Amino acid sequence: MKMKPQQLTFTVSGEGHVPQVTVERPGLRSKRGTPVLRFRRLLLGDSQTLPLVLRNNGIIPTKFTVHIMDDKGVFFMKGRQSALRAFHIADMEKDSTGKAKKRPEKPYLLLEHGQSAEFDVFFKPTLAQRLKGKIRVPVSGNSEIDIELVGEGHNDDFTLDNLPGLAEDSQESNAEGNLEDDIIEAVRANHIKFGECAVGELCDKTFTVTNRSKEEVMWFEWLLADAPFQFSPKVGHLQPGCAKNIRVTLKSKVPVTIKRPSVNCKVAKIKYQLPPEEVYDWDDRMRTEKWEDTTERLPGARWPLKRRVVKAVPEPPHTIVERSSHEVELVLSAQVDYAEFKLDTVEVQLKQTELFQTEISTFRMSNTGNVALKYCWEENLEEEIPSKSSGRLFSSTQTRTCSPWRGKPRLEQVFPR
Numbered sequence: 001m002k003m004k005p006q007q008l009t010f011t012v013s014g015e016g017h018v019p020q021v022t023v024e025r026p027g028l029r030s031k032r033g034t035p036v037l038r039f040r041r042l043l044l045g046d047s048q049t050l051p052l053v054l055r056n057n058g059i060i061p062t063k064f065t066v067h068i069m070d071d072k073g074v075f076f077m078k079g080r081q082s083a084l085r086a087f088h089i090a091d092m093e094k095d096s097t098g099k100a101k102k103r104p105e106k107p108y109l110l111l112e113h114g115q116s117a118e119f120d121v122f123f124k125p126t127l128a129q130r131l132k133g134k135i136r137v138p139v140s141g142n143s144e145i146d147i148e149l150v151g152e153g154h155n156d157d158f159t160l161d162n163l164p165g166l167a168e169d170s171q172e173s174n175a176e177g178n179l180e181d182d183i184i185e186a187v188r189a190n191h192i193k194f195g196e197c198a199v200g201e202l203c204d205k206t207f208t209v210t211n212r213s214k215e216e217v218m219w220f221e222w223l224l225a226d227a228p229f230q231f232s233p234k235v236g237h238l239q240p241g242c243a244k245n246i247r248v249t250l251k252s253k254v255p256v257t258i259k260r261p262s263v264n265c266k267v268a269k270i271k272y273q274l275p276p277e278e279v280y281d282w283d284d285r286m287r288t289e290k291w292e293d294t295t296e297r298l299p300g301a302r303w304p305l306k307r308r309v310v311k312a313v314p315e316p317p318h319t320i321v322e323r324s325s326h327e328v329e330l331v332l333s334a335q336v337d338y339a340e341f342k343l344d345t346v347e348v349q350l351k352q353t354e355l356f357q358t359e360i361s362t363f364r365m366s367n368t369g370n371v372a373l374k375y376c377w378e379e380n381l382e383e384e385i386p387s388k389s390s391g392r393l394f395s396s397t398q399t400r401t402c403s404p405w406r407g408k409p410r411l412e413q414v415f416p417r
Contacts (some may be wrong), residue, residue, distance in 0.1 A: 019141045020058030024116065025051050029178045030148060036179065037135075039123040039151035040187045043159060043212075047124040052077070052147065054119075054137065056111035063108045063140040066119070070133035075149050076122040077135070083117040086110055125153025130186065152186035157213040158220070158267045158328060160190045161243070164205045191260070194250055194334035196371035203334070204249040209265075211238035219270045219320065222263060228252055229263065229332055236283025237270070237316070244283065252336040262329050269324035273317040286313035340369030 023035040030036050037050050056062045068077050079087070086109040109117055125131055133149035197203040211218045218238040222231040232247045272279050291306040298305065345363045353359040367373045 019062035024053040052119040080118040210243040233283035264327040269321040270318040
């Protein structure tokens with residue numbers, strides 16, 4: 001009996017995956033879709049740090065290297081702990097005699113699926129011009145990623161320094177989205193954020209103006225127009241190598257949201273018309289005070305009464321150096337609104353409590369406004385105390401005021417208006 005031959009069939013299948021590395025930060029993209037690290041416009045010698053985060057979003061482990069391309073030597077990189085953990089150096093292969101069989105592989109980074117490598121990218125300008133560079137990331141599989149680096153150095157004589165709220169990683173530098181310009185510029189705005197202010201409350205910030213010239217005297221004036229901000233001093237002189245604190249205040253009687261209006265400061269070099277020994281520093285805050293005789297005299301007094309006279313110090317005579325005038329821009333933002341809150345009860349009723357015992361009642365107060373809520377509890381306590389002589393009750397009122405507290409609105413407690 002012949003057996004009919006049978007066939008045994010196997011199906012072999014597989015799925016190919018390409019190594020993938022994506023740029024999580026920066027989130028900003030150029031017009032061509034390339035990631036961009038956009039640094040601030042910095043004084044020569046100053047520096048700024050921005051983060052670079054690379055992530056393996058693929059299925060398979062991915063090997064890659066990172067190279068910084070900068071012909072001016074103003075951009076630098078340093079790996080954080082996650083990048084150091086991903087760093088590998090290949091071992092050298094040897095034959096039976098102990099000699100190297102081939103050149104060792106260059107150091108590389110290896111990321112498993114879902115892992116990230118973080119780097120700090122530094123910009124420290126040495127030239128007063130627009131500066132650019134590139135970070136190139138060759139990935140195994142013959143693909144590569146480019147990250148553009150853009151910054152600018154300056155050597156201005158008049159600078160705005162110590163701006164409050166200007167974090168190392170500014171909002172402009174860490175912005176997300178797509179740039180529409182063909183030529184990418186550095187972040188240029190000097191920005192002061194007042195944040196939240198209550199209606200009718202005086203809010204203020206302080207920063208510094210600096211004259212970095214070694215010989216020239218600088219004159220400045222804040223051009224306010226209809227801006228709700230006030231500067232003190234508004235007009236002044238800056239001697240060579242000196243700095244002055246500027247106080248800018250905001251007080252509004254109505255709710256208003258101020259989004260990035262610019263205030264310009266007019267700056268010029270000046271020459272005094274006085275001998276050097278008679279020159280003095282000046283701004284519009286300066287006053288002189290003296291006591292002058294009046295026409296009044298007390299009965300029997302030999303001398304007349306005196307009064308205090310306060311006068312503004314006159315500005316020293318000077319001339320403006322030709323073609324030295326320019327304007328420096330300062331951006332301001334704030335949100336002014338009424339503080340609002342909500343209580344889930346208007347009366348706290350405590351149970352009858354025995355002597356030396358404690359009764360606790362809890363209620364919730366929510367900040368329903370758009371600005372921080374300042375509050376202070378003031379307690380008016382009506383106590384009925386038994387009289388020692390008759391045993392009858394009499395009333396006693398006590399008032400206690402606690403220290404002020406500051407409540408910040410929680411996300412789930414802020415309601416749309």
